[in-house]
Amino acid sequence: MRDATNCAIHPTVDQSEFSSLTVPTYRASTIVFDTAQAYATRLERDLDSYFYGLHGTPTTRTLEAQIAKLENGLRSVIVPSGQAGATIVFLSVLLPGDTVLVPDNVYPPVLDFCVNFLEPRGIGHRIYRPDGEGIEDLVDPAVKLIWTETPGSTTMEFQDLRAIAALGRKHGILTGADNTWATPLHLKPLDLGFDFSMQALSKYAGGHSDLLLGSVCVNDLELRRKLRDTMRMLGIGVSPDEVALALRGIETMAVRLAHVGNVALGLAEDLAARPDVGLVLHPGLPGFPQHQLWKRDFSGASGVFSVVLSEAQETNLDEALDQLKVMAIGASWGGTRSLVAPMLIGNGRKFKRPEHERTILRINVGLEDIEDLRADLNNLFDILSK
Protein backbone atom coordinates (compact mmCIF):
# COMPACT_ATOMS: atom_id res chain seq x y z
CA MET A 1 0.00 0.00 0.00
CA ARG A 2 1.03 3.59 -0.57
CA ASP A 3 1.61 6.24 2.12
CA ALA A 4 -1.87 7.75 2.16
CA THR A 5 -3.36 4.31 2.64
CA ASN A 6 -0.85 3.45 5.35
CA CYS A 7 -1.82 6.68 7.09
CA ALA A 8 -5.50 5.87 6.94
CA ILE A 9 -5.28 2.23 8.03
CA HIS A 10 -3.62 1.40 11.33
CA PRO A 11 -1.36 -1.66 11.45
CA THR A 12 -2.73 -4.67 13.28
CA VAL A 13 -0.54 -5.72 16.20
CA ASP A 14 -0.49 -8.94 18.18
CA GLN A 15 -2.53 -8.56 21.37
CA SER A 16 -2.49 -12.23 22.32
CA GLU A 17 -0.10 -11.80 25.26
CA PHE A 18 -1.53 -8.52 26.40
CA SER A 19 -3.77 -8.66 29.40
CA SER A 20 -4.66 -5.58 31.46
CA LEU A 21 -6.83 -4.97 34.52
CA THR A 22 -8.45 -1.92 32.96
CA VAL A 23 -11.29 -1.70 30.47
CA PRO A 24 -10.13 -0.30 27.11
CA THR A 25 -11.82 2.91 26.02
CA TYR A 26 -13.35 2.06 22.67
CA ARG A 27 -14.34 5.23 20.85
CA ALA A 28 -16.40 4.78 17.71
CA SER A 29 -18.98 6.32 15.50
CA THR A 30 -18.71 3.96 12.55
CA ILE A 31 -18.69 0.23 13.18
CA VAL A 32 -17.64 -1.97 10.27
CA PHE A 33 -18.85 -5.42 9.36
CA ASP A 34 -16.98 -8.53 8.29
CA THR A 35 -19.35 -9.44 5.47
CA ALA A 36 -21.98 -7.89 3.22
CA GLN A 37 -24.53 -10.15 4.86
CA ALA A 38 -23.61 -8.87 8.35
CA TYR A 39 -24.06 -5.30 7.12
CA ALA A 40 -27.40 -6.05 5.48
CA THR A 41 -28.79 -7.54 8.67
CA ARG A 42 -27.15 -5.09 11.11
CA LEU A 43 -30.44 -3.63 12.36
CA GLU A 44 -31.61 -7.09 13.35
CA ARG A 45 -28.74 -7.43 15.78
CA ASP A 46 -29.46 -7.93 19.44
CA LEU A 47 -29.46 -4.75 21.54
CA ASP A 48 -26.35 -6.04 23.34
CA SER A 49 -24.54 -6.10 20.01
CA TYR A 50 -23.05 -3.18 18.04
CA PHE A 51 -24.19 -1.32 15.00
CA TYR A 52 -23.43 2.37 15.56
CA GLY A 53 -21.21 4.06 18.13
CA LEU A 54 -24.10 6.17 19.44
CA HIS A 55 -25.71 3.00 20.78
CA GLY A 56 -22.64 1.79 22.63
CA THR A 57 -19.19 0.26 22.31
CA PRO A 58 -17.69 -2.55 24.42
CA THR A 59 -16.74 0.12 27.01
CA THR A 60 -20.39 1.12 27.39
CA ARG A 61 -21.51 -2.52 27.47
CA THR A 62 -19.08 -3.17 30.33
CA LEU A 63 -20.56 -0.36 32.42
CA GLU A 64 -24.11 -1.48 31.54
CA ALA A 65 -23.29 -5.00 32.74
CA GLN A 66 -21.61 -3.77 35.91
CA ILE A 67 -24.58 -1.55 36.83
CA ALA A 68 -26.99 -4.41 36.10
CA LYS A 69 -24.98 -6.68 38.40
CA LEU A 70 -24.89 -4.13 41.23
CA GLU A 71 -28.60 -3.29 40.90
CA ASN A 72 -29.43 -6.99 40.68
CA GLY A 73 -31.19 -6.35 37.39
CA LEU A 74 -31.19 -7.89 33.94
CA ARG A 75 -30.01 -4.98 31.78
CA SER A 76 -29.18 -1.31 32.17
CA VAL A 77 -28.84 1.64 29.84
CA ILE A 78 -26.28 4.42 30.28
CA VAL A 79 -27.49 7.97 29.65
CA PRO A 80 -25.77 11.38 29.63
CA SER A 81 -26.86 12.48 33.12
CA GLY A 82 -29.04 11.56 36.09
CA GLN A 83 -31.63 14.02 34.83
CA ALA A 84 -31.66 12.18 31.47
CA GLY A 85 -32.17 8.93 33.40
CA ALA A 86 -35.45 10.25 34.76
CA THR A 87 -36.63 11.95 31.57
CA ILE A 88 -35.86 8.94 29.36
CA VAL A 89 -37.85 6.65 31.67
CA PHE A 90 -40.78 9.08 31.55
CA LEU A 91 -40.62 9.50 27.76
CA SER A 92 -40.33 5.74 27.25
CA VAL A 93 -43.55 4.82 29.01
CA LEU A 94 -45.84 7.88 29.04
CA LEU A 95 -48.17 8.89 26.20
CA PRO A 96 -50.50 11.88 25.86
CA GLY A 97 -53.37 11.45 28.32
CA ASP A 98 -51.21 9.54 30.81
CA THR A 99 -50.25 10.72 34.27
CA VAL A 100 -47.09 10.23 36.35
CA LEU A 101 -47.06 10.50 40.15
CA VAL A 102 -44.00 12.27 41.57
CA PRO A 103 -43.09 12.96 45.20
CA ASP A 104 -43.17 16.52 46.52
CA ASN A 105 -39.44 16.32 47.24
CA VAL A 106 -38.46 15.17 43.73
CA TYR A 107 -35.19 16.50 42.24
CA PRO A 108 -36.39 19.97 41.09
CA PRO A 109 -35.33 19.62 37.40
CA VAL A 110 -37.58 16.52 37.18
CA LEU A 111 -40.54 18.59 38.37
CA ASP A 112 -39.57 21.27 35.84
CA PHE A 113 -39.66 18.57 33.13
CA CYS A 114 -43.15 17.49 34.26
CA VAL A 115 -44.50 21.04 34.36
CA ASN A 116 -42.81 22.63 31.34
CA PHE A 117 -42.15 19.73 28.99
CA LEU A 118 -44.65 16.95 29.63
CA GLU A 119 -47.67 19.06 30.56
CA PRO A 120 -47.77 21.06 27.27
CA ARG A 121 -47.55 17.72 25.44
CA GLY A 122 -50.61 16.33 27.19
CA ILE A 123 -48.87 14.21 29.83
CA GLY A 124 -50.01 15.08 33.33
CA HIS A 125 -48.39 14.70 36.73
CA ARG A 126 -49.66 14.65 40.29
CA ILE A 127 -47.59 15.34 43.34
CA TYR A 128 -47.79 13.08 46.35
CA ARG A 129 -46.68 13.70 49.94
CA PRO A 130 -42.90 13.35 50.33
CA ASP A 131 -43.32 10.40 52.70
CA GLY A 132 -45.76 8.75 50.27
CA GLU A 133 -48.82 9.10 52.54
CA GLY A 134 -52.14 9.07 50.66
CA ILE A 135 -50.60 8.11 47.34
CA GLU A 136 -53.28 5.50 46.58
CA ASP A 137 -55.93 8.25 46.53
CA LEU A 138 -54.18 9.73 43.49
CA VAL A 139 -54.35 6.52 41.46
CA ASP A 140 -56.74 6.45 38.51
CA PRO A 141 -56.65 4.67 35.13
CA ALA A 142 -54.52 7.45 33.58
CA VAL A 143 -51.66 6.85 36.03
CA LYS A 144 -48.98 4.83 34.22
CA LEU A 145 -45.88 5.53 36.31
CA ILE A 146 -45.07 6.19 39.97
CA TRP A 147 -41.68 7.84 40.51
CA THR A 148 -39.95 7.82 43.89
CA GLU A 149 -36.90 9.56 45.27
CA THR A 150 -35.75 8.22 48.60
CA PRO A 151 -34.60 10.14 50.47
CA GLY A 152 -35.65 13.36 48.82
CA SER A 153 -32.81 15.80 48.15
CA THR A 154 -32.23 18.19 51.07
CA THR A 155 -35.35 17.41 53.15
CA MET A 156 -34.55 13.68 53.41
CA GLU A 157 -38.04 12.15 53.53
CA PHE A 158 -38.25 8.39 52.93
CA GLN A 159 -41.10 6.77 51.00
CA ASP A 160 -42.37 3.31 51.85
CA LEU A 161 -40.85 1.70 48.77
CA ARG A 162 -42.30 -1.76 49.40
CA ALA A 163 -45.82 -0.32 49.69
CA ILE A 164 -45.37 1.73 46.51
CA ALA A 165 -44.05 -1.28 44.56
CA ALA A 166 -47.06 -3.30 45.77
CA LEU A 167 -49.43 -0.48 44.82
CA GLY A 168 -47.93 -0.40 41.33
CA ARG A 169 -48.35 -4.16 40.90
CA LYS A 170 -51.93 -4.06 42.20
CA HIS A 171 -52.97 -1.41 39.66
CA GLY A 172 -50.67 -2.39 36.77
CA ILE A 173 -48.67 0.85 37.13
CA LEU A 174 -44.94 0.93 36.45
CA THR A 175 -42.71 2.11 39.29
CA GLY A 176 -39.34 3.86 39.14
CA ALA A 177 -36.86 4.83 41.84
CA ASP A 178 -34.20 7.52 41.85
CA ASN A 179 -31.48 5.54 43.65
CA THR A 180 -28.79 8.23 43.55
CA TRP A 181 -28.44 8.85 47.31
CA ALA A 182 -28.16 5.20 48.36
CA THR A 183 -26.53 3.78 45.24
CA PRO A 184 -27.19 0.06 44.63
CA LEU A 185 -24.69 -0.68 47.39
CA HIS A 186 -27.23 0.45 49.99
CA LEU A 187 -30.54 -0.13 48.19
CA LYS A 188 -31.65 -2.41 45.37
CA PRO A 189 -35.04 -1.07 44.23
CA LEU A 190 -35.57 -3.89 41.70
CA ASP A 191 -35.38 -6.41 44.56
CA LEU A 192 -38.22 -4.49 46.24
CA GLY A 193 -40.35 -4.91 43.11
CA PHE A 194 -39.57 -1.69 41.23
CA ASP A 195 -39.51 -1.70 37.42
CA PHE A 196 -36.80 0.97 37.03
CA SER A 197 -33.84 1.91 39.20
CA MET A 198 -32.14 5.12 38.12
CA GLN A 199 -28.87 6.58 39.41
CA ALA A 200 -26.99 9.76 38.67
CA LEU A 201 -23.58 8.15 38.08
CA SER A 202 -22.27 11.74 38.26
CA LYS A 203 -22.34 11.32 42.04
CA TYR A 204 -20.90 8.26 43.81
CA ALA A 205 -20.04 6.11 40.81
CA GLY A 206 -17.99 8.92 39.26
CA GLY A 207 -16.76 9.84 42.68
CA HIS A 208 -14.47 12.69 41.64
CA SER A 209 -16.81 15.53 40.55
CA ASP A 210 -15.57 15.31 36.98
CA LEU A 211 -18.15 13.43 34.95
CA LEU A 212 -21.84 13.47 34.08
CA LEU A 213 -23.66 10.20 33.44
CA GLY A 214 -26.75 8.33 34.55
CA SER A 215 -28.02 4.77 34.44
CA VAL A 216 -31.40 3.08 34.34
CA CYS A 217 -31.64 -0.58 35.29
CA VAL A 218 -34.54 -2.96 34.58
CA ASN A 219 -35.49 -6.60 34.95
CA ASP A 220 -37.59 -6.70 31.81
CA LEU A 221 -36.14 -6.81 28.29
CA GLU A 222 -39.21 -5.12 26.83
CA LEU A 223 -38.65 -2.11 29.11
CA ARG A 224 -34.99 -2.08 28.11
CA ARG A 225 -36.06 -2.05 24.46
CA LYS A 226 -38.36 0.94 25.12
CA LEU A 227 -35.53 2.84 26.81
CA ARG A 228 -33.12 2.09 23.98
CA ASP A 229 -35.75 2.98 21.32
CA THR A 230 -36.34 6.33 23.01
CA MET A 231 -32.61 7.06 23.17
CA ARG A 232 -32.08 6.04 19.55
CA MET A 233 -34.92 8.22 18.26
CA LEU A 234 -33.83 11.21 20.33
CA GLY A 235 -30.22 10.68 19.21
CA ILE A 236 -28.89 10.27 22.73
CA GLY A 237 -25.71 8.40 23.53
CA VAL A 238 -22.75 8.74 25.90
CA SER A 239 -19.03 9.27 25.41
CA PRO A 240 -16.85 6.19 26.02
CA ASP A 241 -14.37 8.51 27.78
CA GLU A 242 -16.99 9.43 30.39
CA VAL A 243 -17.92 5.77 30.67
CA ALA A 244 -14.28 4.82 31.28
CA LEU A 245 -14.12 7.37 34.11
CA ALA A 246 -17.25 5.87 35.65
CA LEU A 247 -15.78 2.35 35.39
CA ARG A 248 -12.70 3.56 37.22
CA GLY A 249 -14.79 5.35 39.84
CA ILE A 250 -16.84 2.24 40.55
CA GLU A 251 -13.68 0.28 41.39
CA THR A 252 -13.36 2.31 44.60
CA MET A 253 -17.04 3.08 45.22
CA ALA A 254 -17.63 0.49 47.94
CA VAL A 255 -14.67 1.70 49.99
CA ARG A 256 -15.50 5.37 49.48
CA LEU A 257 -19.18 4.90 50.29
CA ALA A 258 -18.50 2.92 53.48
CA HIS A 259 -16.04 5.57 54.62
CA VAL A 260 -18.19 8.64 53.90
CA GLY A 261 -21.19 6.86 55.42
CA ASN A 262 -19.36 6.37 58.72
CA VAL A 263 -17.89 9.86 58.79
CA ALA A 264 -21.24 11.47 57.89
CA LEU A 265 -23.05 9.63 60.66
CA GLY A 266 -20.35 10.62 63.15
CA LEU A 267 -20.58 14.27 62.14
CA ALA A 268 -24.40 14.17 62.21
CA GLU A 269 -24.26 12.76 65.76
CA ASP A 270 -21.82 15.50 66.82
CA LEU A 271 -24.06 18.19 65.38
CA ALA A 272 -27.20 16.69 66.92
CA ALA A 273 -25.44 16.79 70.33
CA ARG A 274 -24.81 20.54 70.08
CA PRO A 275 -27.44 22.48 72.03
CA ASP A 276 -27.53 25.23 69.39
CA VAL A 277 -28.27 22.86 66.49
CA GLY A 278 -31.94 22.21 65.84
CA LEU A 279 -33.01 19.56 63.39
CA VAL A 280 -30.38 17.20 61.91
CA LEU A 281 -31.84 15.18 59.04
CA HIS A 282 -29.83 11.94 58.91
CA PRO A 283 -31.70 8.61 58.76
CA GLY A 284 -29.08 6.87 60.91
CA LEU A 285 -29.95 9.00 63.95
CA PRO A 286 -32.36 7.04 66.17
CA GLY A 287 -34.49 10.17 66.58
CA PHE A 288 -34.95 10.58 62.81
CA PRO A 289 -38.71 10.16 62.15
CA GLN A 290 -38.22 7.48 59.49
CA HIS A 291 -35.23 5.74 61.09
CA GLN A 292 -37.06 2.37 61.14
CA LEU A 293 -38.21 2.63 57.53
CA TRP A 294 -34.65 3.42 56.43
CA LYS A 295 -33.33 0.46 58.45
CA ARG A 296 -35.88 -1.89 56.92
CA ASP A 297 -34.98 -1.21 53.28
CA PHE A 298 -31.44 0.22 53.21
CA SER A 299 -28.21 -1.50 54.17
CA GLY A 300 -26.52 1.81 54.97
CA ALA A 301 -26.47 5.55 54.55
CA SER A 302 -24.29 7.52 52.18
CA GLY A 303 -22.48 10.77 52.97
CA VAL A 304 -25.23 13.33 52.41
CA PHE A 305 -27.41 14.76 55.16
CA SER A 306 -28.97 18.07 56.14
CA VAL A 307 -29.18 20.49 59.04
CA VAL A 308 -32.05 22.96 59.46
CA LEU A 309 -30.93 26.40 60.67
CA SER A 310 -32.83 28.59 63.12
CA GLU A 311 -33.96 32.06 62.11
CA ALA A 312 -31.20 33.59 64.26
CA GLN A 313 -28.52 31.41 62.67
CA GLU A 314 -29.57 32.50 59.17
CA THR A 315 -28.38 36.05 59.83
CA ASN A 316 -24.76 34.91 60.10
CA LEU A 317 -24.87 32.40 57.29
CA ASP A 318 -22.78 34.18 54.66
CA GLU A 319 -20.08 35.07 57.19
CA ALA A 320 -19.99 31.50 58.52
CA LEU A 321 -19.79 29.89 55.07
CA ASP A 322 -17.02 32.25 53.99
CA GLN A 323 -14.92 31.01 56.94
CA LEU A 324 -14.97 27.35 55.89
CA LYS A 325 -11.43 26.04 55.56
CA VAL A 326 -11.83 22.49 54.29
CA MET A 327 -15.40 22.21 53.06
CA ALA A 328 -16.32 23.96 49.81
CA ILE A 329 -19.57 25.78 49.11
CA GLY A 330 -21.47 23.96 46.39
CA ALA A 331 -24.32 21.66 45.47
CA SER A 332 -24.02 18.20 43.91
CA TRP A 333 -22.29 15.45 45.89
CA GLY A 334 -20.45 12.15 45.79
CA GLY A 335 -16.94 13.46 45.04
CA THR A 336 -13.79 13.49 47.16
CA ARG A 337 -14.45 16.98 48.54
CA SER A 338 -16.86 17.84 51.31
CA LEU A 339 -19.47 20.40 50.35
CA VAL A 340 -21.98 22.60 52.10
CA ALA A 341 -24.96 23.84 50.10
CA PRO A 342 -27.39 26.31 51.67
CA MET A 343 -30.79 25.38 50.28
CA LEU A 344 -33.99 27.44 50.31
CA ILE A 345 -37.05 25.27 49.80
CA GLY A 346 -39.45 28.22 50.16
CA ASN A 347 -42.48 27.83 47.94
CA GLY A 348 -41.02 24.96 45.93
CA ARG A 349 -43.17 22.43 47.77
CA LYS A 350 -46.88 21.72 47.71
CA PHE A 351 -46.96 20.10 51.17
CA LYS A 352 -45.30 22.75 53.32
CA ARG A 353 -43.57 22.05 56.62
CA PRO A 354 -42.17 24.59 59.10
CA GLU A 355 -38.55 23.69 58.24
CA HIS A 356 -39.18 24.64 54.59
CA GLU A 357 -39.28 28.28 55.75
CA ARG A 358 -35.71 28.00 57.06
CA THR A 359 -32.39 27.65 55.28
CA ILE A 360 -31.35 24.00 55.15
CA LEU A 361 -27.65 23.22 54.93
CA ARG A 362 -27.07 20.14 52.81
CA ILE A 363 -23.77 18.55 53.71
CA ASN A 364 -21.86 16.18 51.44
CA VAL A 365 -19.05 14.39 53.22
CA GLY A 366 -15.93 13.76 51.15
CA LEU A 367 -12.66 12.02 51.84
CA GLU A 368 -10.87 14.61 54.00
CA ASP A 369 -9.80 13.73 57.54
CA ILE A 370 -12.74 13.62 59.94
CA GLU A 371 -10.99 15.85 62.50
CA ASP A 372 -10.56 18.62 59.94
CA LEU A 373 -14.21 18.31 58.94
CA ARG A 374 -15.34 18.33 62.58
CA ALA A 375 -13.32 21.49 63.23
CA ASP A 376 -14.79 23.15 60.14
CA LEU A 377 -18.37 22.30 61.09
CA ASN A 378 -17.89 23.31 64.73
CA ASN A 379 -16.44 26.62 63.61
CA LEU A 380 -19.32 27.05 61.16
CA PHE A 381 -21.92 26.56 63.89
CA ASP A 382 -19.97 28.67 66.40
CA ILE A 383 -20.21 31.58 63.98
CA LEU A 384 -23.84 30.82 63.09
CA SER A 385 -24.85 30.83 66.77
CA LYS A 386 -22.71 33.68 68.05
Ligand SMILES: *Cc1c(COP(=O)(O)O)cnc(C)c1O
Ligand atom coordinates in the same frame (compact mmCIF):
# COMPACT_ATOMS: atom_id res chain seq x y z
C1 LIG B 1 -27.70 14.85 40.95
C2 LIG B 1 -29.00 14.17 41.00
C3 LIG B 1 -29.74 13.96 39.85
C4 LIG B 1 -29.30 14.45 38.49
O1 LIG B 1 -28.08 13.96 38.11
P1 LIG B 1 -27.21 14.75 37.00
O2 LIG B 1 -26.23 13.76 36.54
O3 LIG B 1 -26.60 15.92 37.73
O4 LIG B 1 -28.18 15.18 35.95
C5 LIG B 1 -30.94 13.30 39.96
N1 LIG B 1 -31.40 12.87 41.14
C6 LIG B 1 -30.70 13.06 42.28
C7 LIG B 1 -31.26 12.55 43.56
C8 LIG B 1 -29.49 13.72 42.25
O5 LIG B 1 -28.82 13.94 43.37
